[in-house]
Amino acid sequence: MITSRRTLMAGIGGLGLSGCVAATPRLAAAPGFAPQPLAPLRMDPDRITHITVCLRPFRAAGPRMDIETIGGKRVVHNYGHGGSGWSLSWGAAAIAARNAMADGRRDIAVIGCGAIGITTALTLQRAGARVTIYARERLPQTRSARATGTWSPDSRIADANAVTAQFPALWEAMARASFPIHQSYVGLPGDPVVWSDRYTLLSPGLPRPPRPAGAIHFAEYGERIADIVPPFRSLSRAQHPFPVDTVRHGTSMQFNVAALGQRLMQDFLIEGGHIEQAHFETPADFARLSQPVVVNCTGYGARALMRDDSIVPVRGQIAWLAPQPEVRYGLYYRSVSILPRNDGIVVQYVGDSDMWGYGIDSETPDRGEAERAIAVVAALF
Numbered sequence: 001m002i003t004s005r006r007t008l009m010a011g012i013g014g015l016g017l018s019g020c021v022a023a024t025p026r027l028a029a030a031p032g033f034a035p036q037p038l039a040p041l042r043m044d045p046d047r048i049t050h051i052t053v054c055l056r057p058f059r060a061a062g063p064r065m066d067i068e069t070i071g072g073k074r075v076v077h078n079y080g081h082g083g084s085g086w087s088l089s090w091g092a093a094a095i096a097a098r099n100a101m102a103d104g105r106r107d108i109a110v111i112g113c114g115a116i117g118i119t120t121a122l123t124l125q126r127a128g129a130r131v132t133i134y135a136r137e138r139l140p141q142t143r144s145a146r147a148t149g150t151w152s153p154d155s156r157i158a159d160a161n162a163v164t165a166q167f168p169a170l171w172e173a174m175a176r177a178s179f180p181i182h183q184s185y186v187g188l189p190g191d192p193v194v195w196s197d198r199y200t201l202l203s204p205g206l207p208r209p210p211r212p213a214g215a216i217h218f219a220e221y222g223e224r225i226a227d228i229v230p231p232f233r234s235l236s237r238a239q240h241p242f243p244v245d246t247v248r249h250g251t252s253m254q255f256n257v258a259a260l261g262q263r264l265m266q267d268f269l270i271e272g273g274h275i276e277q278a279h280f281e282t283p284a285d286f287a288r289l290s291q292p293v294v295v296n297c298t299g300y301g302a303r304a305l306m307r308d309d310s311i312v313p314v315r316g317q318i319a320w321l322a323p324q325p326e327v328r329y330g331l332y333y334r335s336v337s338i339l340p341r342n343d344g345i346v347v348q349y350v351g352d353s354d355m356w357g358y359g360i361d362s363e364t365p366d367r368g369e370a371e372r373a374i375a376v377v378a379a380l381f
């Protein structure tokens with residue numbers, strides 16, 4: 001599931017991080033809890049269909065959302081959403097759209113067609129703008145398409161020590177604005193957004209791994225929206241089927257990114273939007289656009305385009321196993337997260353801390369990492 005271990009382990013408190021497998025797996029759910037037994041995950045490396053790698057565009061100060069004038073055009077920035085781009089997309093889009101339309105102009109170029117670009121374009125369109133998206137890649141080819149697909153609004157969104165005093169409230173506004181819009185996609189054909197059960201499997205008493213030297217204090221804002229997000233609660237040994245002592249259970253929002261992306265692209269085109277393939281070497285290239293207002297949603301690409309070294313890549317890899325439609329729950333166990341997407345079972349090693357992958361810009365798949373992660377979860381079944 002899951003881009004950050006913190007998100008995976010929601011509400012865990014001071015428990016140890018690594019799980020401990022008991023002798024005999026027991027896959028039928030305990031009486032009185034789940035009405036159906038949990039379908040077993042088929043954790044077999046032979047079921048890997050592909051491995052994808054993505055780079056989170058992390059900025060210590062949080063996403064860049066300011067406005068500047070470049071070559072006479074109003075340029076509104078909306079990039080650098082770390083491991084939270086899908087989750088915060090609609091809220092970030094609302095802010096960018098307000099900034100873009102503040103002086104009343106309605107002809108707007110959006111650069112980028114990932115999670116942030118497409119939601120910004122739709123939000124502008126719904127506010128009455130004529131929108132053209134210019135992008136090197138369209139959604140299925142973008143980094144956004146390689147995301148886990150879970151509600152993770154404060155995953156590597158900022159360094160708590162580097163944000164302004166106003167940022168936590170801005171984050172909260174984005175999260176609160178995004179949450180209901182995502183829910184409006186629940187139940188639509190193709191299941192673009194669903195709610196799924198999640199189990200976090202732990203062994204209490206094991207020490208937390210030491211904090212890596214020089215580690216970023218990744219901001220944690222989940223408490224600010226605890227009133228709208230379903231809680232995680234501990235299950236007793238009799239209430240879960242897993243061969244570990246401590247299990248927490250909750251229900252989380254899940255983005256089936258392939259279906260969601262297709263739906264958003266279709267909506268944008270049906271509502272009169274245009275998409276053009278384009279590459280911009282420098283911001284001076286914005287001058288060739290006819291629109292007077294440009295919204296820059298280039299994600300990690302902004303590092304090169306804007307020469308913005310404040311964007312740090314945080315690498316993350318997913319091994320995709322062939323879909324198992326009968327599996328409708330995600331789990332987290334020994335730093336491995338599983339999410340049952342309709343386009344495949346997401347298997348992701350998330351490391352001992354959120355520093356995992358920090359500063360690494362390699363997008364080359366690591367088959368060894370994928371097979372080790374599968375073996376960890378296979379031990380449960």
Ligand SMILES: Cc1cc2nc3c(=O)[nH]c(=O)nc-3n(C[C@H](O)[C@H](O)[C@H](O)COP(=O)(O)OP(=O)(O)OC[C@H]3O[C@@H](n4cnc5c(N)ncnc54)[C@H](O)[C@@H]3O)c2cc1C
Binds near residue numbers: 001054086281317
């Ligand atoms: C492994 C992993 C798992 C993740 N899981 C989740 C999750 O579960 N939930 C969540 O909320 N977030 C998740 N994220 C974070 C999320 O994927 C990102 O925050 C999000 O994809 C950023 O979207 P974006 O639209 O800004 O960037 P991108 O998807 O990179 O899109 C950028 C767009 O700009 C275009 N572009 C870039 N440069 C140029 C240029 N010079 N000229 C023309 N076009 C250009 C690109 O072609 C593309 O269309 C995850 C990230 C990773 C790495």
